[in-house]
Amino acid sequence: MTKEHDQQDISLAEQYESYPYPERNPLDEKKRLFIGSPSHLNEIDYWVFGGHRKTSDTFRVLIAGCGTGDAAIMVAQQMARQNRPGEVICLDRANAVLNIVKERAKVRELTNICFVQGSIFDLPKLDLGKFDYIDCCGVLHHLPDPEQALLILKDALAVGGGIGLMVYAPHGRTGVYMLQDALAHLAPITDKPAQRLDVVKRVMRHLPQTAWLRGNNNFGDHLTGGDAGLYDLLLNPRDRAYTVDALWDLIDHTGFQISCFVEPARYDPKYLIADPKMRDKMEQMDARTQAVIAEGLAGNMATHVVYIRRAEDNLSFVDPASLDSIPFMREKPGDILASEILPSNLLPFAFGTLNVMFPLPAQARGFLGLIDGKRSLGEIIEVVKARGVPEKKIMPLWLETFDKLRSLNQLFVRVAK
Ligand SMILES: C[S@@+](CC[C@H](N)C(=O)[O-])C[C@H]1O[C@@H](n2cnc3c(N)ncnc32)[C@H](O)[C@@H]1O
Numbered sequence: 001m002t003k004e005h006d007q008q009d010i011s012l013a014e015q016y017e018s019y020p021y022p023e024r025n026p027l028d029e030k031k032r033l034f035i036g037s038p039s040h041l042n043e044i045d046y047w048v049f050g051g052h053r054k055t056s057d058t059f060r061v062l063i064a065g066c067g068t069g070d071a072a073i074m075v076a077q078q079m080a081r082q083n084r085p086g087e088v089i090c091l092d093r094a095n096a097v098l099n100i101v102k103e104r105a106k107v108r109e110l111t112n113i114c115f116v117q118g119s120i121f122d123l124p125k126l127d128l129g130k131f132d133y134i135d136c137c138g139v140l141h142h143l144p145d146p147e148q149a150l151l152i153l154k155d156a157l158a159v160g161g162g163i164g165l166m167v168y169a170p171h172g173r174t175g176v177y178m179l180q181d182a183l184a185h186l187a188p189i190t191d192k193p194a195q196r197l198d199v200v201k202r203v204m205r206h207l208p209q210t211a212w213l214r215g216n217n218n219f220g221d222h223l224t225g226g227d228a229g230l231y232d233l234l235l236n237p238r239d240r241a242y243t244v245d246a247l248w249d250l251i252d253h254t255g256f257q258i259s260c261f262v263e264p265a266r267y268d269p270k271y272l273i274a275d276p277k278m279r280d281k282m283e284q285m286d287a288r289t290q291a292v293i294a295e296g297l298a299g300n301m302a303t304h305v306v307y308i309r310r311a312e313d314n315l316s317f318v319d320p321a322s323l324d325s326i327p328f329m330r331e332k333p334g335d336i337l338a339s340e341i342l343p344s345n346l347l348p349f350a351f352g353t354l355n356v357m358f359p360l361p362a363q364a365r366g367f368l369g370l371i372d373g374k375r376s377l378g379e380i381i382e383v384v385k386a387r388g389v390p391e392k393k394i395m396p397l398w399l400e401t402f403d404k405l406r407s408l409n410q411l412f413v414r415v416a417k
Helices: 007-018 026-030 041-048 070-081 095-107 120-126 146-155 176-186 193-205 226-234 244-253 276-283 287-298 334-339 364-370 377-386 391-407
Strands: 059-064 086-092 113-117 131-137 157-168 256-262 303-310 326-329 346-351 354-359 411-414
Touching (some): 007 095, 007 193, 070 086, 070 131, 086 095, 086 120, 120 146, 176 226, 193 226, 244 287, 244 303, 326 377, 334 364
Parallel strands (some): 086 113
Antiparallel strands (some): 346 354
């Protein structure tokens, strides 16, 4: 039996046919759009294409292991709103999940999305062409051979394209693997999904006070994710978590480079330890070591989101000091973000369950209020100058504001359309 058809994989296939994940009601598309990372179109524009890509260029997206379609619906909707030419292809092994994405897309009247039932491992045979961007969110860690899967995705990338990955991280999932180990005996993967679900529900009703899962509020799949969420968290037949180090190795071994972890500042330990001597010491270390330290210190990372590109492709970002560049926000409008800055010029920001304060220049509010995704930096600077900020101070203040808010994945720059 090949790894892809072993008992774990058979059980994985049964899981997603029985409990499509995440649990979604297509009619909810009338009420809200889920926004997240990876695969927010503005993030892709910046972290994958450095802000250089023209929005008029045809954009082909593959959602590899799309599940019930949160990323596919988000990116297809964002492309439709911005009249971007291109298509989003949803690939998944499970028919049940594809049926739900189809319904969601229908409610939204999206015409730029299509569906393919099949395995990532069969991608070379599917003849789907090359993709500018591939989303692979919450999938690699369930596969029999994640390295092989990543290499297959790499082959499907167009030159200069990139991938948005999400994989589980161990520390923030404390408690999950203990229960998975116990449930492997109580609800073996050879049992039918409904039987296994019944067992986990009984166990959860009587979970001892001391179970680590009870004190872990880094995720809520078992509390608010319905049957699909509970099953995916505690009964998934193959589930491995990656430390920063393990993920970095996987990315290196498959010939990719990291554009960024999301949010970049979350992986910078200087925001976690205020002691100046320790900060100086950590700043001497390379980015990987700093990220490893941040993961260990914070202890609350339950996933890692990372944008990667082929190692041999050049990765350059639009110069944030260029007066022709167009600053743009990820999602939250600039004036709203500005209103969240405290009178002390500190911006409270949540890295999941961890609240951190970011010092910003007082003038950050003024810049933010002027960013509309259309004005160039030059035009913004003219307005700030007219307000009386001394000319020679403006650029350093802008660059400090940009650097901080970019590291929070909030503010980017692009070339003019
Ligand atoms: C945890 S869900 C993630 C869904 C979605 N990407 C998300 O983030 O919400 C994993 C999905 O991967 C799919 N999957 C598992 N193995 C696969 C394979 N070899 N090829 C394609 N899809 C696969 C499953 O059917 C399931 O829908």
